[in-house]
Amino acid sequence: MSLRIQCPACQRQFTVDEELKGRTVECGSCEKQFVVDQDSVVRERDRYFPGDIRKPGLKHYGVAPSQSASTPRVDFATAMYSESASAADVIPPAPGRTIAGVAGMVILLIYLVVLVFGWMGQGFFGEMETGKRILLSGFVIVVGLLLVFAGGLRRQKQAILGGVGVAVAVLGLSVFMPSGDPITRAPASLKLGAAENAPSDSVRVRMSAGEARLAMTYDPIQRAIDTFGQESVWALWAPAMGQHFRYQIQRYLQRKTGSAARPAFYPREQGGLMVIEGVAIKMPELVSLVERFAKVEDVYEDLRVLRIEVKGENLLEPSSELEALLNTTGSESFIVLNRKELEHIDIDRVKDAAQRLSTVAPTRFRAEISARLVELLDEEVDADFRSTICKAIMVWSSPGDGAEKAVVRLVSDLISSQQSVPKSTVQFLVERRSAGLVPLLKELWEKAPLNWEGEVIAMGSGMEAAIAPSINSGDDLAAQRSALLILRRVGTELSLPKLRSALENAEKGSDVVLLIERAIEGIESKVRNSGEAPEPEVKPLVVPEVAPAPEIEPLEIIEEEKPVEPEFVPQDN
Numbered sequence: 001m002s003l004r005i006q007c008p009a010c011q012r013q014f015t016v017d018e019e020l021k022g023r024t025v026e027c028g029s030c031e032k033q034f035v036v037d038q039d040s041v042v043r044e045r046d047r048y049f050p051g052d053i054r055k056p057g058l059k060h061y062g063v064a065p066s067q068s069a070s071t072p073r074v075d076f077a078t079a080m081y082s083e084s085a086s087a088a089d090v091i092p093p094a095p096g097r098t099i100a101g102v103a104g105m106v107i108l109l110i111y112l113v114v115l116v117f118g119w120m121g122q123g124f125f126g127e128m129e130t131g132k133r134i135l136l137s138g139f140v141i142v143v144g145l146l147l148v149f150a151g152g153l154r155r156q157k158q159a160i161l162g163g164v165g166v167a168v169a170v171l172g173l174s175v176f177m178p179s180g181d182p183i184t185r186a187p188a189s190l191k192l193g194a195a196e197n198a199p200s201d202s203v204r205v206r207m208s209a210g211e212a213r214l215a216m217t218y219d220p221i222q223r224a225i226d227t228f229g230q231e232s233v234w235a236l237w238a239p240a241m242g243q244h245f246r247y248q249i250q251r252y253l254q255r256k257t258g259s260a261a262r263p264a265f266y267p268r269e270q271g272g273l274m275v276i277e278g279v280a281i282k283m284p285e286l287v288s289l290v291e292r293f294a295k296v297e298d299v300y301e302d303l304r305v306l307r308i309e310v311k312g313e314n315l316l317e318p319s320s321e322l323e324a325l326l327n328t329t330g331s332e333s334f335i336v337l338n339r340k341e342l343e344h345i346d347i348d349r350v351k352d353a354a355q356r357l358s359t360v361a362p363t364r365f366r367a368e369i370s371a372r373l374v375e376l377l378d379e380e381v382d383a384d385f386r387s388t389i390c391k392a393i394m395v396w397s398s399p400g401d402g403a404e405k406a407v408v409r410l411v412s413d414l415i416s417s418q419q420s421v422p423k424s425t426v427q428f429l430v431e432r433r434s435a436g437l438v439p440l441l442k443e444l445w446e447k448a449p450l451n452w453e454g455e456v457i458a459m460g461s462g463m464e465a466a467i468a469p470s471i472n473s474g475d476d477l478a479a480q481r482s483a484l485l486i487l488r489r490v491g492t493e494l495s496l497p498k499l500r501s502a503l504e505n506a507e508k509g510s511d512v513v514l515l516i517e518r519a520i521e522g523i524e525s526k527v528r529n530s531g532e533a534p535e536p537e538v539k540p541l542v543v544p545e546v547a548p549a550p551e552i553e554p555l556e557i558i559e560e561e562k563p564v565e566p567e568f569v570p571q572d573n
Helices: 095-119 130-151 156-176 188-197 209-216 219-228 243-257 283-290 320-327 334-341 347-357 366-379 383-396 403-416 423-432 437-447 449-472 477-490 493-505 511-531 550-561
Strands: 002-006 013-017 024-026 033-035 233-238 264-268 271-277 294-300 305-310
Touching: 095 130, 095 156, 130 156, 209 233, 209 294, 209 305, 219 233, 219 264, 219 271, 233 243, 233 283, 243 271, 243 283, 243 347, 283 294, 283 305, 320 334, 320 347, 334 347, 334 366, 347 366, 347 383, 366 383, 366 403, 383 403, 383 423, 403 423, 403 437, 423 437, 423 449, 437 449, 437 477, 449 477, 449 493, 477 511, 493 511
Parallel strands: 233 305
Antiparallel strands: 002 013, 024 033, 233 271, 264 271, 294 305
16 A cells, blocks of 8 residues: 655655655655654545535535537627728727827817916916917917827817817907906916905905004104104005015105115015105105005004005016017007106116107107106106106107206206216207206306307307307406307307407407407308398399408408417317
8 A cells, every 4th residue: 555745845745655654764856864654644635526515505506507408599680881991990090190189189178278277367378468369379279180180080070070179169268368468467476466465445444553553563663763753754564565576665765755775674474664764755745656656555644654555566577578569669559658667666667768768759648758757857866867868858848848947957956966967958958949048058168168169059149148258258268269259150249349349458469369350250241241131133143243341351461471370270160
């Protein structure tokens, strides 16, 4: 009888005689020696086959049908085939076409979603002009439909309906969406932030003076009052304000209030507190200044505080689109946009707008722009800024609109403050024959005769009385020579006695004598020419003979006998 044993090391099984039971054997596979005992003998298990054990619990198992059972009847149908079928209807679509179709539909749907958010004012497309938005939408529609049609060759009807439906929705939304304003447009985040932070007028209740004092932390204002006095301190309290606006506001307030230092800024939660020190400005005047960039909500006059709500859209930097429109002189909105820039609180933007307006013809809003430019002359004190404004006034001003008086005040301020006066400013006044220019031009000419000689001559005989006393100025030779040259050009009979007196007192042989004689000659020549009556009997082609004047001969003899060195003869202007 045989036994079935198993090696305890490699688990290999062997069949051996029962005679080896209790003896030591060696595994033929791993050479492990072990004793053939109960542990190494493999126990045989009882085997059962289906049907050997009858138990009631097995009745729920199914029984395979016998082969003798009849086979169920199968109904067959005739297949119908289309005669116009092509290989494309059977072969699976290429992966590239599938990707193209899906990509086209995704592009159209994503663009539609972006437009919807733009419609609600939360996206960039809500701020874009209608024409540019339609152009961009048309490009996206063309690209999307091409991809959809390329990927839907087998289902052309479904692809056309789906793609065209989305394209129509995109185009309709692009056309009817409100266009953005390039001037007041601000990023959506800033608009939302301002809307969330701004208190509602219907809900907000005015704080008492004590409550406002605690809410704004009044200590900085009190310290300024202790230092400068009650009437020399004002404060602006903005509970909700973007702090990136404060630099523009500080510069503006310093210019307008005449403060020696820039207003101090103290952060307060979402806004801040600006303290203006050492100013002599009344509350109504301050309110009018603040209303340029903010809305005055409350006035606490005893605390010297104005509570304001800053209008962020008035302080935003111009977008690239607005910059392009501001510099495009051929645009219909060029004058309109630059006119609005003149109202900005940033002096640099106002200066740039005036510079741009000085390069175009005044076709629209001439009176309004001229009035605003005149106001800017009185508002600002910067010489370079005033020079730019004057150039614009020369273009936009019309006679009688009051611009001459403002420019005269400007010239007077520049002279009194020892600043240089732009020639273009004086030339403008000369062209308008502005009242009050004569004494100012005389003062300028006396300081620099050669620089202002042309403007004095252009002013005409109106400058004769102011210039005539200088012909006897022996101490200032430059002014004396310039006065003689000017009188030769613009002088009248009123100056002849002074010139003849100066000729008698002048040193013989000096170049001044020659200048005086030329001045007398020029005035007398103009008097003779103005007194001559026209002679209609003279034929146009006949040149009349002019008799030589006897008084000219001595001058010719003097020139021959006493030649004057070229370096001493001044040039005629």
